[in-house]
Amino acid sequence: MNYLWSKNIEKSFLANIYLGIFKWDMVKAFPEQSASEKEIGDKFCERIDQILNENVKKEDIEDTGMLPARYLKLITEEGFTRLQLPKEYDGHELSHYNTFRILQTAIRNCFPAGFTLATHNAFGAGSILSALPEGYLKDYISEELRNGGFSGWADTEPTGAANRLVSTTATLCEDGEHYIINGRKVYIANGSIADILIVSTTVTKEDGTDEGCLFIVDTKNQGFSVDKVHDLMGLRGFPIAALNFNNVKVHKNKMVSMKEGHWRDTFLLEPISALGRMFSLTSASLAVSKKCLTWMKDFCNRKKINGISLGEYEEIQRKISQTAAEIFAMESVIKWGIINIDFENLADRWWELFSTKNITTLFANHIADRTIAVFGAEGYEKAQSKKEIGYSAIELEQVFRDIRGLRISGGVDFQIDNRSTQLWLEAFYYNSDFDIDVVKNNFGVAEEIVKEAQNLSSLNKEHLIKVNDEVVKLGNHIKYLVKSFDKEELFAKQRIMILTNKIVREIYLISCCLSRTNAANKELANDYNMLTETYCIDSLQKIQSYWHQLDCELQQENKNPFNILGNRILDGDLDTIVLENI
Ligand SMILES: Cc1cc2nc3c(=O)[nH]c(=O)nc-3n(C[C@H](O)[C@H](O)[C@H](O)COP(=O)(O)OP(=O)(O)OC[C@H]3O[C@@H](n4cnc5c(N)ncnc54)[C@H](O)[C@@H]3O)c2cc1C
Known part of the structure; x- marks a missing residue:
């Protein structure tokens, strides 16, 4: 995360929420898919359902733990593995929304079969094409996918995905042309069926600095092996595997080029x-x-x-x-x-x-x-x-x-809430010259907005006023946090980070429901209003409970009993009380 994000603030509705600014103008024009685009998506949805109905039996997958080979063959032959690839590579060039709809349809029909397809389109090498410059690597990946290749993204390691730098290393050979990759990856979706993988590595530069770099690795390369397919609590049949990279030699033109020192800091x-x-x-x-x-x-x-x-x-x-x-x-x-x-x-x-x-x-x-x-x-x-x-x-x-x-996949939920607030604070307060005093007490300004929200029921109009007030309250809360604590001190207060993001999530949800309802046509407006009223009532209650919890947390200062007790339990001080049988 770097300064680039702070430049993006004007364009993000959510980023403005953190600032205490409720930008109804940004959210009120609720988008719907055009009829022509929908028609294209419908055909793919019908076809993937048909392929699954005719070729996949859920009971068999539960029994064997394997996806049928015929299903994998058909989805590559018909380009379901190239939903967004350009037509010149036999792709379908579909929009994000149609891609989403097709994958949702597949997963609803059969979870492991659909999720395998979704993982490939979501995290396979094709997913990063738009971030690559024109040239060899882009053509190589596209060609591999055109030839029916499966793919995934190998990042997690036994040391934990939360580490910023991975332990898998890529070392430049003396020839200056190749890198040697060594390491072990775990829980890699599509790992056991992939033809090419995006692999995260740490590269130590000549000056001794470490960089987080991505490589595209062909799984036919010597030194690559599938160690085992994980047997998970669920998702039976999902080809998720532990992988070994033992002196895998990769040409430097398979490294994803970037200006920043870590792939997570690149803009796209x-x-x-x-x-x-x-x-x-x-x-x-x-x-x-x-x-x-x-x-x-x-x-x-x-x-x-x-x-x-x-x-x-x-x-x-x-x-x-x-x-x-x-x-x-x-x-x-x-x-x-x-x-x-x-x-x-x-x-x-x-x-x-x-x-x-x-x-x-x-x-x-x-x-x-x-x-x-x-x-x-x-x-x-x-x-x-x-x-x-x-x-x-x-x-x-x-x-x-x-x-x-x-x-868990893509990050454990509580840790994502924690990191979300931290990332935002880092981007806008700690890594930029952003003026915190921009946060104003704009309570009640939504009364003006409400006059334009013709389609909302009277209860939802009240919800619109309330959500604005929650946004302003949030801005003031963040202002208080950054003025009261320095970065390290604040980031150590993880429960406060988590609760703050939970409020942000609810505000975002309410805003989108209200916007969608307000933009609905007359036929749908009544039902949408009812659904939105129900959601908002529930959500506003949750928000109140999060504020209450935040107040309690902030009052605890450094004497929070949860932390004191947690430490003592981990030290074994209370074993006889809490661990022995009664
Ligand atoms: C179905 C499934 C599919 C997956 N697919 C892929 C894939 O395709 N590619 C891939 O690379 N990975 C994949 N994963 C792995 C997944 O992304 C990781 O499991 C996840 O990010 C959590 O990382 P971890 O398991 O390594 O936990 P760790 O990073 O080891 O963390 C252990 C615990 O510590 C917590 N923790 C970590 N840091 C902090 C902190 N600073 N403060 C407080 N708590 C902290 C975590 O939340 C977690 O509870 C998949 C996992 C599953 C279950």
């Missing part, structure tokens, strides 16, 4: 990685959430308790409506995030896309958990076993296991 690679999370983690989250709501709806309509349909009980209705409102909210940030966005203006949406990973994966996990609760014991039983006793053989238990991994 982080936004591309955030977009990749949308294509894989977010599309999976939306697919699963919709599946769960469908299952809940069927179950509640057929099940009776004490002669009364389950769907007539108040708490059940609440669970259903909350799920529907969360799906609507997820879709609102997805649509606002990627419709009409291309690689040219992708960086403008970096904050929003980065934030969407946590928003959607957490919702999907809560929704899957809620669905199990509604189903009772039936929700906890495996599909085959349910079939044997005559229940509907839905794979809810499997989905529950599958979806948990998405809160």
Whole structure:
């Protein structure tokens, strides 16, 4: 993260939120996909569904832990592995939104099969093409993909993905032409089927400085090996593997060139990685959430308790409506995030896309958990076993296991919230000459905005006024933090960082729901208003609870009992009290 981001602030709705400025103008023109673009996407969605229906049996994948070879062959032959590649490389040049829709359709049909395809399009070597200059490497990757190659991004190592510099090294040979790569990567999606991989390495320069560099590695190269395919809690059949790089020789023209000392600091690679999370983690989250709501709806309509349909009980209705409102909210940030966005203006949406990973994966996990609760014991039983006793053989238990991994992939959720606030503070306060006093007390200014928001119900107009006030409160909170603590002191207060970002996430969600509803046509406006009202009520309650927690945290100063107790437990001081059997 570097100063470049601070130059981008004007273009980011979310960045302005951190500043306490609610830019309704930036969000109010809610985008919808054009009919012609939708028609193109529809055809691909239909076809991928057909390929999956005809060639993939979920039970077989659960049994064998393998994806059918015919499925992998068909998706490469028909270019589903080249959804965004230029036509000259047999790609389909699809928009971000159509790409998202196709991957969501595939995952909804069969999670591991669809997720493999999503990972390839999201994090495969093709994903970084727009960040590469014209020339050899770009042509090489495109050609490999045209020839049917599968791909992934190998970053995580046994030492932990959170380390800024990886332990895998790339050392320049004496010939000055090649690098030798040594190291081990773990949990690499598509690692066991990949033909080419993006591999993160540390390169030590002549002056002794370390740089974080990416290479494109051909898995046929000598010294590369798949150590093992991980057997995960879920996602059975997903080709995720531990990989060894033992003196793998790579020509220097396979190194991704960059001016900065670390690939994470380059202008486009982080936004591309955030977009990749949308294509894989977010599309999976939306697919699963919709599946769960469908299952809940069927179950509640057929099940009776004490002669009364389950769907007539108040708490059940609440669970259903909350799920529907969360799906609507997820879709609102997805649509606002990627419709009409291309690689040219992708960086403008970096904050929003980065934030969407946590928003959607957490919702999907809560929704899957809620669905199990509604189903009772039936929700906890495996599909085959349910079939044997005559229940509907839905794979809810499997989905529950599958979806948990998405809160880890691409970064563990709490750590993403923590880093989000830190990154923002670094970019705008600590690494720039930004004037914190720009934060003003613009409470109530949304009363003017509301006059233009013709389509909103009166309750949603109130929500619009409230969300502006929450944004202003947030700006003042950040102002207080940066004036009260220096960077190290503040960043050590991780719970404060996390809670702050949770508020930002909710504000973003509310804003997109309100904008989408206000922009809706007359036919949809009533239903959209209802979904938005429901979401906002829930969300504003969450925000109040986060403020309360923040107040408590700030009052604790350095005597926070959680930290004191945590340290003592790790030191073993309380073992007899908390660890011994009673
Ligand atoms: C389904 C799935 C698919 C994946 N696909 C890929 C892939 O394609 N490519 C790839 O490279 N990786 C992949 N991963 C790995 C994934 O990105 C990492 O597991 C994730 O980023 C977390 O890193 P880690 O497991 O190494 O945890 P670590 O970095 O070892 O962290 C361990 C714990 O420490 C916490 N932690 C770390 N730093 C801090 C801190 N400063 N303060 C407080 N807590 C901290 C973490 O949140 C975590 O809870 C995948 C993982 C899964 C589950």
